Amino acid sequence: MDDETFMVEAYRLAAKGYGEGGCPIGGVLVRHGSGEILGRGHNALVQEGNPILHGEMAALRDAGRLVNRHDTTMYTTLQPCFMCAGTIVQLGIPRVVIGDVLNASSDETIRFMRGKGVEVVVMDPQASAAARDCVALVRTFRAEKPDQWLEDWGGGPNPALKPA
Numbered sequence: 001m002d003d004e005t006f007m008v009e010a011y012r013l014a015a016k017g018y019g020e021g022g023c024p025i026g027g028v029l030v031r032h033g034s035g036e037i038l039g040r041g042h043n044a045l046v047q048e049g050n051p052i053l054h055g056e057m058a059a060l061r062d063a064g065r066l067v068n069r070h071d072t073t074m075y076t077t078l079q080p081c082f083m084c085a086g087t088i089v090q091l092g093i094p095r096v097v098i099g100d101v102l103n104a105s106s107d108e109t110i111r112f113m114r115g116k117g118v119e120v121v122v123m124d125p126q127a128s129a130a131a132r133d134c135v136a137l138v139r140t141f142r143a144e145k146p147d148q149w150l151e152d153w154g155g156g157p158n159p160a161l162k163p164a
Contacts, residue, residue, distance in 0.1 A: 006030055006075045007099050007123060007130035009040065014055065014077040014137060017042035023152045024137045027059035028075040029093075038072065039063025045152050054152075056084040060091070069093050077134040079104035081153065082112070089116045097121045099134030103142060 006028050013026030023043040030037055041058020044050050053061070056076050063069075073095040074088055080096065088096055089112070096113060101122050110120050123131035142149045150156055 002035075003075070003097050003121065003123065004128055004130055006035075006037075006073070007077070007097060007128070007134070009037070010055070010075045010077045011099065011130050011133050011137070013040055013042040014134065017044070017047070017055075018137060018141060020047055022046035023148065024141050025055035025076070025078045027055035027057075027077070029059045029063045029069070030073050030075065032071045032073065032095075038066070043152065046148070051152075051154075052083060054081065054084050056080055057087065060087065073097060075099075078138055079107075080109050080113075082109055085109040085113050089113060089118060093118065095119045095121070097123060099123050099128075099131045100125075100138055102135050103138040 010026040010028045014024040017026065018024035023045055025043040027041055028037055029039040039059040039062035041055060041062050043055050044053040044058055056074055059074065069091045072093055074093050075097045077099040079098050079101045080088060096118055098120065101107070113120050125131040125135050
């Protein structure tokens with residue numbers, strides 16, 4: 001499988017979402033061996049008014065019903081949030097390739113997925129043009145629309161909740 005090629009496709013979807021005024025996060029679900037793209041999508045918070053339709057979730061929705069996803073890789077332009085990471089783990093997706101971790105707040109979801117046996121590949125922006133593009137697009141978006149970025153990530157910490 002060619003991670004760069006599939007990340008370029010995920011980036012294309014993120015750029016499409018950004019061009020529509022939305023959050024620039026794309027996802028592509030690919031079958032191992034054949035390289036068949038089973039599903040693709042981008043964040044649709046703005047386009048559909050749906051706070052849970054992140055890039056990964058949109059790709060899974062596009063893939064539709066499958067007996068299982070045990071022979072797939074999820075390509076995502078941005079490190080998955082806990083909702084998406086939990087779904088990846090629950091559905092048994094064994095491999096995730098991430099284009100941008102620099103715009104994420106911590107490595108918690110990477111540690112979570114790895115702790116559940118998921119192979120997590122973080123593309124190096126020094127070596128990958130697709131990863132560089134992913135990082136630059138989100139950096140631009142965060143500077144242009146910080147409120148929308150915060151909304152997409154759940155509005156920030158709830159001050160009424162006390163840390164455990």
